[in-house]
Amino acid sequence: MTDEGAWSTVRAQPAAVTALRSALRRDEVAHAWLFVGARGLGQRELARGLAAALNCPDPPAADVGCGECSTCERIARAAHPAATDFEPEGANHVVAHVREDWIPTATRSMTEGRRRVLRVVSADRMNEPAQNAFLKVLEEPPASVVWVLDVQDEAALLDTIISRCRRLDLVPWGPHAMLERAAELGVPPNQREALVSASMGLPDRLEDLADPDVATARELHLAVLDRLASGGPGQVVPLAKELTTWAKGRAGAVKERNAAELEQLEQDFGVDERGRGWPPGMRKRVTDRHQRLERREQRRALDLVLDDLASYLRDLLAVGAGAPAGQLINPDHEGPLRRDVLRLPPPAAVRGLAAIRDCRDALDRNGSPELQLERLLLSLALPLYATAA
Numbered sequence: 203m204t205d206e207g208a209w210s211t212v213r214a215q216p217a218a219v220t221a222l223r224s225a226l227r228r229d230e231v232a233h234a235w236l237f238v239g240a241r242g243l244g245q246r247e248l249a250r251g252l253a254a255a256l257n258c259p260d261p262p263a264a265d266v267g268c269g270e271c272s273t274c275e276r277i278a279r280a281a282h283p284a285a286t287d288f289e290p291e292g293a294n295h296v297v298a299h300v301r302e303d304w305i306p307t308a309t310r311s312m313t314e315g316r317r318r319v320l321r322v323v324s325a326d327r328m329n330e331p332a333q334n335a336f337l338k339v340l341e342e343p344p345a346s347v348v349w350v351l352d353v354q355d356e357a358a359l360l361d362t363i364i365s366r367c368r369r370l371d372l373v374p375w376g377p378h379a380m381l382e383r384a385a386e387l388g389v390p391p392n393q394r395e396a397l398v399s400a401s402m403g404l405p406d407r408l409e410d411l412a413d414p415d416v417a418t419a420r421e422l423h424l425a426v427l428d429r430l431a432s433g434g435p436g437q438v439v440p441l442a443k444e445l446t447t448w449a450k451g452r453a454g455a456v457k458e459r460n461a462a463e464l465e466q467l468e469q470d471f472g473v474d475e476r477g478r479g480w481p482p483g484m485r486k487r488v489t490d491r492h493q494r495l496e497r498r499e500q501r502r503a504l505d506l507v508l509d510d511l512a513s514y515l516r517d518l519l520a521v522g523a524g525a526p527a528g529q530l531i532n533p534d535h536e537g538p539l540r541r542d543v544l545r546l547p548p549p550a551a552v553r554g555l556a557a558i559r560d561c562r563d564a565l566d567r568n569g570s571p572e573l574q575l576e577r578l579l580l581s582l583a584l585p586l587y588a589t590a591a
């Protein structure tokens with residue numbers, strides 16, 4: 203059984219659970235693990251299951267935490283020193299975080315529990331100085347620490363880091379687990395099949411699509427080719443603006459939270475109406491962090507736009523190759539796909555997919571969202587007009 207005790211929160215990753223449990227049983231838990239796969243597949247739950255097995259004071263077996271004691275319960279909600287996550291604050295993990303946060307946490311002596319599981323979220327977003335600093339920790343790992351590195355893009359990590367980690371591949375969720383999740387998220391029954399298919403086995407994407415605002419926007423994103431084809435080149439700029447405005451709007455909740463925090467801090471420090479009263483440098487630090495959080499939220503939304511566009515182009519290739527509706531990511535758009543495959547021939551769709559990758563890379567390097575989307579839309583639009591001419 204892979205789903206007992208503290209492992210019961212892990213879904214749809216039986217091979218990963220089996221690998222971790224077998225390492226625990228043989229007392230051969232590696233000092234560092236790479237959890238390779240898209241975000242949200244169960245990395246957090248796997249790390250918590252491992253921490254529970256390593257720290258539960260009364261485990262039913264060597265490979266599982268009981269899941270019920272206060273240690274297991276606190277580990278499950280990351281309120282125990284044996285379970286810590288390091289999240290990137292802006293686009294990247296930087297060397298200051300490694301030195302001032304990760305290393306002190308790893309080397310601090312444990313007042314409770316036996317082994318810490320320190321999880322680096324989006325570890326492939328460590329920049330190179332951060333990776334070099336982190337490598338020193340991996341070369342002489344404290345015995346009481348297990349590192350878990352969540353990685354989507356292995357190529358972004360130094361070989362010397364990869365070679366010191368044991369690799370565990372996470373897989374997309376099967377349709378059964380995804381349908382269950384859709385029901386939990388409150389997706390109306392008549393939309394579940396379509397949204398599960400559009401989510402490509404990624405529970406994070408399903409969670410996004412369960413939001414009616416995102417589901418509505420998906421319809422707009424999937425109609426982008428049609429708008430470009432029927433509206434002409436004049437559509438490129440307004441459409442890019444429309445898409446980025448939507449992405450900015452998605453950061454609205456974060457903005458409100460930030461504004462409330464700023465107001466609270468101003469009260470705490472007795473800041474007057476002319477902005478006097480802040481401790482030196484503090485206001486800038488707070489607003490810089492707020493900006494990073496807002497940009498991250500906006501980037502997540504832009505990724506939703508790009509994921510939708512990429513799924514549509516991929517489906518165009520599938521339709522062009524004669525795939526039945528059952529093999530499409532967007533089977534609910536089969537009609538428009540059959541129409542658009544005549545407008546955008548396969549080589550142009552392939553170039554479009556490459557342009558989407560370029561767009562993501564440019565956004566990673568802090569390119570202007572509006573300009574980058576204009577470039578992308580233009581590269582999709584040109585072959586459309588060439589076909590029409």
Ligand SMILES: [Zn+2]
Nearest residue numbers: 258268271274
């Ligand atoms: Zn326990």
